[in-house]
Amino acid sequence: MSLRIxxxxxxxxxxxxxxxxxLAEPDGLLAFxxxxxxxxxxxxxxxxxxxxxxxxxxxLWWSPSQRAVFRTERIRLSSRRRRALRTSTLVVRADTCFRTVIEACAHLPRPSQGGGTWITGAIVEAYVQLHRLGHAHSIEVFDGNALVGGLYGLAIGRMFCGESMFSAQSGASTIALAALAQRLxxxxxxxxxxxxxxxxxxxxGVETWPRTAYLQALESLLGSEGLAGNWAQCFGEIPAASLATPSAA
Incomplete structure (x- = not known):
């Protein structure tokens, strides 16, 4: 490995x-x-x-040749999902329980990875530290006082770099993504x-971009002022039912 990367x-x-x-194989492996x-x-x-x-x-450090990117105005929710959202009582918040979200993502069963996870204890502690510094954020879906889904990632300039998401209730991670996209x-x-x-x-609705196109977009967004610090107040609370209309997400 050390001879190639x-x-x-x-x-x-x-x-x-x-x-x-x-590297081209495995795609994007750059350093260790x-x-x-x-x-x-x-x-x-x-x-x-x-x-x-x-x-x-x-x-291991990666930059794959093809990058998955969502446009924040184009999250695609199915008609069935939107109908269910109309009567939903779930709400979405940010940065109220970051560690709980990342640990839930870490413990999510992943059959494609042999049941294991890449969110190791070291990863958890590293991103919790980034959260304390105001760079990493969690988007959280609540059913009453119960956390039922969410995602976490980093804000870099005006780019949100998503890391992982989880659902303890059907569709909850999709609600977190749609709410994040709406707010962003x-x-x-x-x-x-x-x-x-x-x-x-x-x-x-994710798009697949060549690495060069992603890096160009990233560079332009790094030059813009981001939003550091805890997002709990500025994100506010988004009722899941408000995501039912196409214009909302």
Whole structure:
């Protein structure tokens, strides 16, 4: 492995190798090693790179050749989903229980990964620290006082980089995504990075962009003022029923 990809050193401020050196197979693998410090993680996301590795591996750093991207004005909800939303009593909030959300994502069964998860204990602690610093955010779906779904990710400039989502109630993660898109669109944030497409995100309208197009969009959004700090107040509370009309999401 070390003959083909760069091993990062112990200095969290050391630069990542050029994206041009990312492997074609496995697609996007760029580097390994280093740590998960806030400085290194933020530097990675600013260059279109993210960590993805298992418990028994060193940190692996990726920038795939094709990137999954949502336009915040184009989340696709089925007619059946919209009908169900009209009578929903669920509500969506942000940044009230970040650790609970990321731990729920970590414990979600993933048959495609042999039942395991890439959200290791080290990942949890690293992103909790980013949350405390005002960079990582959770979008949370509540049924009364019960958390029933959500997602988490990072805000980089005016780009939201989604990491993972979970549902303890059918469709709750989709509600979190639609609410996030609604709020970001209102703020003038055009895109949500979903990293790698899958069947579920394709149903919701994700687009697949070449890496060069994604990096160009990212660069333009990094030049815009973002929204640091806790989002609980500025995000407010979004009734799931308000997402039933096409213009809402």
């Amino acid at each position: 760069v091993q990062l050193d112990d200095d969290p401020e050391s630069p990542f190798p050029s994206i041009a050196h990312a 090693g280093g740590d998960l410090s806030p400085i290194r993680l933020l530097n990675a996301y600013r260059h279109g790179i993210f960590p993805w590795f298992s418990e028994d591996e060193p940190p 669109h209102a703020w003038g944030w055009p895109l949500i990075d979903a990293q790698v497409p899958n069947d579920h995100t394709r149903m919701l």
